[in-house]
Amino acid sequence: LAALPAGALRAAEHADVEAAIAAFAGGAPVKEGGVEVEAPEIAENGNTVPISVAAEGAEAILILAAGNPNPDVATFHFGKLAVPAASTRIRLAGTQDVIAVAKFADGSFGRAARTVKVTIGGCGG
Amino acid sequence: MAKIKPRVKAPKKAAVGEIIEIKTLISHPMESGQRKDSKTGERIPRKIINKFVATFEGEEVVSADLHPAVSANPYIRFEMKVPGPGELRFAWTDDDGSVYETSSKIAIA
Numbered sequence: 001l002a003a004l005p006a007g008a009l010r011a012a013e014h015a016d017v018e019a020a021i022a023a024f025a026g027g028a029p030v031k032e033g034g035v036e037v038e039a040p041e042i043a044e045n046g047n048t049v050p051i052s053v054a055a056e057g058a059e060a061i062l063i064l065a066a067g068n069p070n071p072d073v074a075t076f077h078f079g080k081l082a083v084p085a086a087s088t089r090i091r092l093a094g095t096q097d098v099i100a101v102a103k104f105a106d107g108s109f110g111r112a113a114r115t116v117k118v119t120i121g122g123c124g125g
Numbered sequence: 126m127a128k129i130k131p132r133v134k135a136p137k138k139a140a141v142g143e144i145i146e147i148k149t150l151i152s153h154p155m156e157s158g159q160r161k162d163s164k165t166g167e168r169i170p171r172k173i174i175n176k177f178v179a180t181f182e183g184e185e186v187v188s189a190d191l192h193p194a195v196s197a198n199p200y201i202r203f204e205m206k207v208p209g210p211g212e213l214r215f216a217w218t219d220d221d222g223s224v225y226e227t228s229s230k231i232a233i234a
Contacts, residue, residue, distance in 0.1 A: 048196040065194055069159060072192040076203075079185040083144060083204035086187065089196040091157070122196075 017066045021101050024062045024075070025109045034110025035061065035102035041115075046092040046122030054085035055102035055110065061086070062103075066113075067096025091122035129153050131227045133215055138234040139207040147179070148202045151217050151225060157193035174199055174225075176218040182211040207231060 021030060035055035043049040053061045053076070061084070063073040068091070078084045084102075092098070097113045104110070134148040151174060158171025171193060178188040187203045199217075214228045 052202075068194050070192065070194070073194040074192060075190045077185075077188045079187065081181055081184065081186045081205045081208060083206070085204060086189070087200075087202040088189075089200050091194045091196055 014066070017064055017071050017099060020064055020071055021062070021099075021111065024101055024103070028107065028109055030101060030109040030111050032110070033112060034104070034108075035100045035112045037098055037100040037112050037114040039098050039114045039116050042117045042119065043092065044119045046094065046118040046120055048089045048122070049092050049116060049118070050087065050089050051098060052085065052087040053100045053102075055100070055104070056084065057104050057106075058084040058102040059105055060103040062101040063090070064099040064101070065090065065092055065096060066099060068093045071099075073098075092116055092118045094118050094121045129219075129223075129225055131215060131217060131225050133213075133227055133229050135213060135229040136231065137229075138232050140234055141207060141209055143207050144204050145207055145231070146202065146204050147213070147229075148200070149177070149179070149215055150198060150200045152198050153217075153219070155193065155195060155197045155199060159193065172220045174217045174219055176216075177201055178216045178218075179203070180214050181205065181208070186213070207233075209233060 038052040060077045062075045064071040076086045095117045099113045101111045131151040136145050139145050156172040160169045179186045186205050210233045212230050217225045
């Protein structure tokens with residue numbers, strides 16, 4: 001992997017993320033916006049980065065970390081009693097984009113991303 | 126291994142229609158399957174909480190599919206609208222099939 005040029009690595013990251021989004025959306029178009037991602041601009045410790053997602057009218061929100069070995073982080077599903085928002089703590093291997101994709105009750109999808117700078121990566125050992 | 130203990134912070138009383146905050150935490154290493162043993166160099170097998178479900182009187186409020194990128198001692202915070210008195214039940218499913226459960230009752234103020 002180290003032998004790959006940086007551009008190829010970025011493209012590989014991108015392909016993984018887009019595949020995960022397409023699987024979540026079942027091939028439906030995904031618009032920009034409609035979902036909020038809150039995360040610190042700089043995270044000193046990539047082992048535990050607090051994030052929050054929220055999307056008015058969402059049934060589910062998918063969270064991806066574009067630069068992790070595996071981009072999947074979590075998918076939240078919201079019932080009728082829930083406010084469509086959740087917070088958790090995640091691992092980030094390095095500086096990267098955290099992406100949220102919301103599935104709305106009308107079958108539409110929206111996405112947003114936030115870049116988190118990570119000082120110490122969270123996939124070591 | 127450290128004892129796995131679920132914890133929940135939810136109000137004991139609420140008004141009908143009130144939006145309440147629920148914080149959950151379970152002590153669990155969330156072994157990602159990416160780490161290697163520093164002595165043997167062998168990969169430590171993955172063992173995580175892969176599913177969280179919160180129900181109120183049997184109705185699903187929030188559920189989550191979790192992956193190894195969720196931090197150790199997974200923390201989940203969410204909000205719900207209280208329809209009336211009842212019991213919130215929480216369940217976390219481990220990769221080994223174990224299910225850890227706890228509950229919290231809500232009375233109407």
